[in-house]
Amino acid sequence: MTSMDRGGSSDAPAPRPHAGAVLASGVVDSLTAAPDEDAVLRDLVAFTRLLRNAGVPVTPDRTATYLRALREIDVASEVATYWAGRLTLCSDPDDVARYDQAFHAWFSSDPRDQRMGRPAPPKPRTATIAALNPPSRSGEGEQDDDVPELKVAASGEEVLRDRDIAELTIGEREHLRRMLALLTPNPPRRRARRRRPGPRGEPDARRTLRATLRHAGEIPGLARRQRRERPRRVVILLDVSGSMAPYADALLRFAHVLTRRTPQAVETFTLGTRLTRVTRELRQRDPERALRDAGSAIPDWSGGTRLGEVLAAFLDRWGQRGVARRAVVVVFSDGWERGGTDLLGEQMARLARLAHTVVWVNPHAGKRGYEPVQGGIAAALPHVDRLLAGHSLATLQELTEVLADA
Known part of the structure; x- marks a missing residue:
């Protein structure tokens, strides 16, 4: 059907498919997105991806139904937008609580921003109204300068990358969780004992001899072999005491990202008044x-x-017994110790002798004027290879680079 058949002018630009069509097949037929609409549709598809990461089984068909439902309602109404998503994306009563939390984090601004003097972030649905309700093709409103302009969310993410995790609001913490889920850390590598054929390395006498026999005694070339590479074990020791409570949730999510990347090469333990192994729990996909x-x-x-x-x-x-041997050990702690520091120094010395690399991540190390004078961190520093700050997303990304180079 041409644009004339649809009631538009013959010189109207041809619609192009939006970027979310890869995830939601069939949406292209129901939504013809202009260039500004394209980003809005990607934002809406990203909201469904957030629900999927939160445990709601959102399929591409439900995503397509959700986007079609938004075209049929008044998206200026938050209630209508809420029920459009709840009726099309939730399939189980257990999904409602997760949907409510995700909807509030994605479409609503936290009122504490106004009380604290910070400007409230723009609500995505304001720009969604302009994109999902295309302007009239009769020429009216073409010179309207009051149409809200869609802003790219990258600038807000850049600001959030350097924010202290302990100072984030509820909505910003939800955004941080989405950004943490998008991390793709590269695990550290180590050379294995087994060897494989390769262009470089030591000569492979057996393969060379077999090739010579196949060529009637003539040596076709010198076969070589090189050592394989395998992921090096990463051991995470996470302090979950009261002083680390503002950071514990985000750091545990970071440990989950590392575990999902290489499930068999990451071990996670929590430190407090006792030791707890949570490796099995963190190997779950959700x-x-x-x-x-x-x-x-x-x-x-x-x-x-x-x-x-x-x-x-x-x-x-x-x-x-082997978990820490030749492993990269990452200790997330601020160094506060209720007991004596001499015992901590002795155990850190034992750990340094076993491990390949010891990295201590202290969230307070990234704050201005910080000095490692606490008893615990002062006793541990002589046995630590790297001291990093883990108070923001940017510092956690720096930690992934350190792990990859270990």
């Missing part, structure tokens, strides 16, 4: 379920800290 199960398994969340005693328990039960 981040919300993994974090919920890990939280249920940790009995000392936001409690005290006995780093020396708990680290000794880790080395006696797990580290000395």
Whole structure:
């Protein structure tokens, strides 16, 4: 059907498919997106991807139905927009709570922003109204300068990358969770004992001899072999005491991202008044379920800290038996120690002898004027290879680079 058949002018630009068509087949037939509409549709498809990461089984068909439903309602009404998504994207009563939380984080601004003097972020639905309700083709409103302009969300993400996790609002924390889920860290590598054929390396006598026999005694060339590479084990020791409570959730999600990348090469333990292994819980695909199960398994969340005693328990039960040997050990802690620091120094020395690299991540190290003078961090620093700050998304991305180069 031509644009004349649809009632438009013959010189109207031909519609082009939006970028979300890869995830939602069939949406192109129902939505003809202009260049500005293209970004809005990607934003809406990203909202469905957020629901999927939160555990709601959103399929491409439901995404297409959701986008078609938005074209049939008054998207200026938050209630109508809410029910359009709830009726098309939720298939189980358990999905409603997750949908409510995701909808509030994506489409609403947190009122605490106004109370704290910060400007509220623009609501995506304001720009969605202009894109989903295309202007009249009769020429009216072409010179209207009051049409809201769609802003790209990259600038807000850049600001959020450097924000202290402890100072984020509820809506910003939801955005941070989405950004953490998009991280693709490269695990550290190590050379394995087994070798494989390769263009370089030591001569392979057996393959060379077999090739000579196949060529009637003539040597066609010298075969070589080189050592394979395998992921190096990463051990995460996460302090979940009260002083680390503002960062514990984000750091545990970061541990889940690393675990999902190489499930068999990452071990995660929590440190507090006791040692808890949460590797099995974090190997689940759904981040919300993994974090919920890990939280249920940790009995000392936001409690005290006995780093020396708990680290000794880790080395006696797990580290000395092979978990920490030639591994990259990452300790997330601010260094506050309720007990004596001499024991912590001794156990860090044991850990340094076993591990390939020891990285200490202190969220307070990224703050202005910080000095590592606390008893725990001062006792551990002589046995640490790198001291990093883990208070923001940018510093966590820096940690992934350090791990890849370990």
